[in-house]
Amino acid sequence: MSDEGPEYPTVGAVMQIVGRRLQPSSLDDVSRVEADLLATATAYGVIGNGGLMSWYERKVATATEKVAASFDRLGMPAVAEAMRASLRVFPDGAPPEDLAARNLYLSANRERLEESFRPLDEAVWAADWDAAAMAYIDAHRADLASIAPEYAAALRLQ
Numbered sequence: 001m002s003d004e005g006p007e008y009p010t011v012g013a014v015m016q017i018v019g020r021r022l023q024p025s026s027l028d029d030v031s032r033v034e035a036d037l038l039a040t041a042t043a044y045g046v047i048g049n050g051g052l053m054s055w056y057e058r059k060v061a062t063a064t065e066k067v068a069a070s071f072d073r074l075g076m077p078a079v080a081e082a083m084r085a086s087l088r089v090f091p092d093g094a095p096p097e098d099l100a101a102r103n104l105y106l107s108a109n110r111e112r113l114e115e116s117f118r119p120l121d122e123a124v125w126a127a128d129w130d131a132a133a134m135a136y137i138d139a140h141r142a143d144l145a146s147i148a149p150e151y152a153a154a155l156r157l158q
Contacts, residue, residue, distance in 0.1 A: 083120075
């Protein structure tokens with residue numbers, strides 16, 4: 001993910017503001033647009049750096065389902081489906097909720113999980129989050145500008 005590249009300067013500017021403005025672990029009290037951008041950027045970055053194994057070292061099924069819905073809203077249905085498919089790799093369709101139990105399960109089943117996650121990781125890695133985020137920002141410029149003056153400045157709406 002290169003949100004500061006010359007092709008997508010607005011993505012970089014807005015994501016810097018979103019990152020400063022929001023608590024990444026508390027997306028329930030922010031706008032859907034902000035939550036979608038931050039959730040998908042986080043997932044894309046975590047999976048881009050360590051695959052779905054890294055994602056599940058920190059996240060549970062509810063977070064995965066929420067981020068899949070955010071990827072859908074960003075216009076990234078293949079990534080949304082990869083996230084949903086990753087849940088089906090686990091018994092009963094979800095990783096253990098308890099962190100210690102989840103990490104024990106991940107460790108004990110690492111080889112099988114990595115093999116199952118490989119095509120799903122590749123679907124995420126093949127996606128262009130920057131382009132999707134820019135299109136999403138463009139479609140929601142007025143919403144973002146009404147949320148915070150910093151967004152209006154970053155979007156050059158002032």
